[in-house]
Amino acid sequence: MTLDELIAAAPLSRATATPLFRQLYARLKDAILRGRLAPGARLPATRELARQLQVSRQTVIAAYEQLTAEGYLRGGVGRGTFVDAALPVARQAPPAPAALPGLLRPLPERGAAMAAGMARVRYHSGPVRAFRPSMPGLDLFPFEVWRKLEMRALRRPGPHLGYSAPSGDLRLRELLCAYLRAARGVDCTQEQVVITSGSQQALYLLAHLLLAPGDAVWLESPGYQGACAPMAVAGARICTVPVDAEGMDVAWAAAHHPDARMVFATPSHQLPLGATMSLARRLALLRWATAHRAWIIEDDYDSEYRYTGPPLASLQSLDRAGCVIYTGTLSKVLFPGLRLGYVVAPPALAEPLAHAKAVVDRHSAILPQMVLADFIAEGHFARHIRRTREAYAERRQVLLDALGTRLDERLRCGPTDAGLDLCVHFRPGRDGRFPDEARVAEAALDAGIELRPLAYYANPQAGPACAVDPGLVLGFSAVGAADIRRGVERLAAVIERTT
Template sequence: MHISQMIAGITLDRQNSLPLYRQLYAEIRKAILAGRMLPGMQLPPSREFCQSLNISRQTVLNAYDQLLAEGYLRGSVGQGTFVNEELPALADRSKAMVSSASPKPVMDRISKRGQQHIDPRGSTRFHQGNARAFRVSMPDLDLFPFDIWARLEARHCRHPKGQLGYGDPAGHLVLRELLAVYLKAARGVNCAPEQILITSGSQQALYLLSTMLLDPGDKAVVEYPCYRGTTAALHAAQADICAVPVDDEGMDVIYAAAHYPDAKIAVVTPSHQMPLGMTMSLQRRMALLEWAKSNAVWIVEDDYDSEYRFGSSPLASLQSLDTQQSVIYVGTLSKVLFPGLRLGYLVLPEKLLEPMVQAKAVIDKHTSIMPQLTLADFIAEGHFGRHIKRTRKVYAERQASLVTCLEKELEDELVCGAQDGGLDLAVYFKQTYDEERIIEAGQKIGLELRGLGHYADVPGKLSRPAVSPGGLLLGFASLTCAEIERSVSKLATLFKAAR
């Protein structure tokens, strides 16, 4: 390439906020990588370059210095500047590669284990955009005392006291001590602070357990239908997912024991089944613990929203009945505080603590320390308990409002499921409707609907035909009673049009 051609091919934009020397650097680098400037080619002297492009000589020198530092150019004073001969002839090499073989698709270059993480059968959703009726599992952020939280967090920023370096992979000890006291009082959980492992949300907890307790092909029992975050984690671990039906008493333990005697793990939501909302009976809980004892099954108790039980005190946990250290308790603070906090925890049997802490350290060293420090103060100063008490009352009123509105406007179309607590309410179709069409129609009028079929789409082995309990899961916690009334009216209009 002639020098004049080399310079003519370079374009600089003086209106761009990027400095001219960075633009020149990028243009020369691009020409080298594209093979338009070959190894050994001499570049124009800086004076000639600056005159041709009408830029300062210092701009050219700065661009050359950056390219020299990164190894694209070589040169010395008085000898000139050249494209580094040690660079391969990229253009020629790429042509040879294209002619000899087609590049592999990207998916073929991702490991089989990695492909499990992105397989749509194991996917989990996340909220997008502003909250709308009836977004599921969403607390009302307007009820959270962010002013208090900000004050507590600022205090640690002003006086870090050496706490903001790398920390214990298990989590901030003071927070674990406070959680142990809280869990014992509120949920009957039997544990020492040392048995608690702080995680980046309950999703990381489920992923850790799936990875550490299962080999590819091991059987993992789940409820049918169930939380998609659970099946996503198990699918990523290449587990053989075995769905077991639920009824008014929770998961059918006899069915699970008869069909999957060699299961390694069972994930359950005994206090408030996700998504249908029933509570596992005491008889089923005892049968589940006996099966775990006899067959060496790990029971994972996902206690995702037990703080919100309406009309009675929160139930004692399944873990509180366990005498064999078979139950692993999973908790989250996303529903009680706010989802963006990303704080969860595991209460582990003593024999699992060391390996799980080591695995946590491999994944991310430890969960972010500042939220842990702030939460510890939030609990210690009584704000946590007051916030739960306040929101429990508000959410109970909102659930009652939703039920009343549904019975008034959609009595012929929907029947309400269990109403013991939580942030969401399962409703079932009285007539045959296409869930997807209902959801799409809802989007057009500003409603965010989630079909129960979403939770029945379980990858892996099914213990029964994959028939969805047709209906919707309606989130109500983030809506005022007035918003609930307006949104149910919209929903009624939608169903009338769908008949």
């Protein structure tokens, strides 16, 4: 292809914000890299090319000079301008594999697992509405207080705004320790705390740090979908464990998967069924993990919100062997966009975990950590938890009352004493069959309400032992009482239409 043909195929445009010389530079560079202008090819004189393009000569000179400076062109006064003969001859890239169009080569096994790992996890989008699951009430957060604390932090610049320790801001870690000891009975020092970019990063770090390919991991099913991906990407063998009214069935897991090296558990409030792990099972899990030298990741994602008494003591507070790794998040207590979580690691694991954190992102953003430390130290954190606990308790009761009035014959409620969500199970119809939960959820979205079918939380690898009655997960914390009542009316209409 000649240069004239190249220019004709992609003419310069005066209608864009890109300068004409940059457009010409880009076209010539692309032609050289693609082999359409071969090494040693002569380019027109600047006056001639300017005439052809109907641009100023200076435009062509500027493009030629840029290409010459970058090594694409060679030439001089009286000698003409040429594509550098030393450039390798461009070869057409082989066609990409059909399964991965556009990629140079297929992803390796680990890369493919990482790219597909969170495919089943849904992300919130659009305006907040009933009954968005696992979403705190943003209308209750004191954003003006947070803004003032953030501006104050920015008015005192200094070394603290530079690079930080991978484990996170020291003052925040100290304050979190004091809070966790008082509120959750967690036995820790600030040296054991590592601040992470949310609990998802904590799971990724722990899986890759502690698991070898082929190691078995217990995962609750139904359970938190985000827990499976980090384990699978680390090469772990996923072992799904059923859940009942007492939480994870430890005896079943020990009998069927005795060689596990890690357990992921939500003992304080199981997602999505809402069960709290009984003391007998907590002690059994700790005995098993101690005997088998296995790690337990305790995900304590929303334990602040218990409505029938004070928050329960953590599993970590019962651990005497150093096998429990306690993880928490600020997404449910404050707001998800903050992206701050934490790990309380056994003392010997804290330093390796901090070094692993540095590999992933050096350290989590420092400014939000500083603001959160002030937020806690000045009492805003405790006040916010008290306020939201009261508000969520009211919203929970509104939901229970509305369901009892409109849908008691169609739905039965699971445990309701904790968390931000309510799990409801369908009652069988007169023919003994259950409604199609996926169809109900889809129709509900069309009706302007957002919920999740219980099957969403089931691990694809789970067997019959993990099966539960069909149902829905309804969040009650994100919107106020009026929206909840309207949402129940719409849900009742949807169920009537679809069953």
